[in-house]
């Protein structure tokens with residue numbers, strides 16, 4: 001407690017109700033909350049929580065997570081939203097740029113900062129971007145690293161993991177670890193890493209094979225891996241990410257966004273398959289995103305167009321499916337425009353109702369369209385929860401290999417039709433990763449939806465896919481993680497947690513019980 005006085009930081013016993021839930025709409029309880037401003041304060045708070053015997057420490061970023069990872073279940077909360085400082089950047093000998101930030105910084109604030117950011121040591125007036133782009137830009141950078149978040153443009157640039165250069169991690173006893181890419185590596189599956197206090201943490205990583213698809217399910221393990229990657233995607237179960245160095249990219253000279261409509265789902269799927277095949281011919285221009293909206297999503301947009309702040313007219317009634325396609329234009333941009341247009345004609349689309357954006361204000365209009373659907377789904381669930389408090393969002397996050405895209409879409413359609421459940425499907429179809437959002441009206445429909453979700457997960461795993469491509473496991477998908485990896489791998493993951501958190505105090509009850 002002396003440390004708490006020294007740092008003038010403390011837990012407050014009254015916890016505002018907002019901090020008891022996240023975007024999963026699940027609500028918990030907590031005894032106290034604290035808002036550190038530095039990693040030293042986070043470390044002090046962790047020590048104090050351990051000394052007071054707190055049963056659980058819940059780590060919170062912006063609470064935009066939808067797997068209930070930031071929802072407390074008793075114990076104390078360490079909320080990082082006030083750790084939002086941005087340090088100066090640096091360049092390396094090859095001219096790459098890096099920026100160190102605190103974990104509570106939001107993606108939106110980072111982007112604002114990058115608009116005017118220049119890197120000391122790099123003379124040319126390049127603009128820099130951080131490419132991971134979860135649709136919800138109020139997500140914190142620490143939360144994105146903890147969940148290995150991704151978004152539409154991860155199709156080309158990969159998830160958050162690929163853009164993190166260094167981390168400072170506060171462990172469950174308050175000790176700290178500093179990890180830099182390339183500097184602390186496992187040897188095969190054995191590892192040893194030294195904390196700031198000189199303690200060696202040694203052990204064996206569990207042996208299992210991760211699926212070769214977009215994946216954010218459980219710990220990320222490979223022989224000879226960078227130990228930094230253990231913490232990215234670990235959902236706060238191994239340590240608190242208290243400082244992050246990001247690897248930036250130069251902004252492409254131009255961007256092309258296209259929103260196009262189809263009357264038939266099979267046409268839209270044919271277009272995707274052909275576009276993915278043809279895209280390399282447009283090099284150096286880069287296909288960065290293919291996003292999907294089904295008839296339920298378009299109906300939602302039509303019905304709520306006024307309240308959504310949409311800057312485009314709602315889709316005409318004869319269109320049932322939409323795709324949003326984005327290109328990074330490293331050259332003139334003619335090839336991507338011609339390619340997209342000709343494929344669209346061949347696959348049943350129509351130029352007259354296609355929206356094309358090539359400047360920042362028009363791109364914003366298309367992106368608002370994309371964001372509107374998940375926001376509206378969350379609002380519907382919040383409304384229905386009033387009459388039925390046990391309802392939570394039932395949104396899938398399954399991904400499959402390329403050769404099973406058509407199979408998985410057929411599976412969803414068949415089962416949803418049979419069960420007669422209200423639903424919308426949207427998401428990152430370029431990565432064979434759509435979110436089926438079932439909108440249950442009561443607990444019977446909810447339970448029916450849950451059963452379907454589990455059956456789909458089982459099938460997706462058999463096809464070599466993942467039960468969580470980007471949202472993480474949190475508290476809500478532990479059964480699916482176990483289904484994906486089996487008892488032996490789960491035991492290995494538990495052993496790994498015990499090495500870093502022997503008292504199982506940090507974010508306990510996430511990933512596994």
Ligand SMILES: Cc1cc2nc3c(=O)[nH]c(=O)nc-3n(C[C@H](O)[C@H](O)[C@H](O)COP(=O)(O)OP(=O)(O)OC[C@H]3O[C@@H](n4cnc5c(N)ncnc54)[C@H](O)[C@@H]3O)c2cc1C
Nearest residue numbers: 061062063064065069135140142143144146149150236241
């Ligand atoms: C409308 C909407 C759209 C979304 N779209 C996407 C999308 O396209 N792609 C995507 O990947 N996600 C998406 N999400 C989910 C969410 O935005 C991401 O998971 C995001 O990374 C969570 O960040 P956060 O700061 O809100 O974390 P929180 O919700 O606060 O926490 C999430 C988990 O990370 C842990 N955590 C948070 N910060 C830290 C830290 N510094 N150290 C250790 N552990 C920590 C928490 O304990 C919790 O387990 C969406 C959410 C919404 C509401």
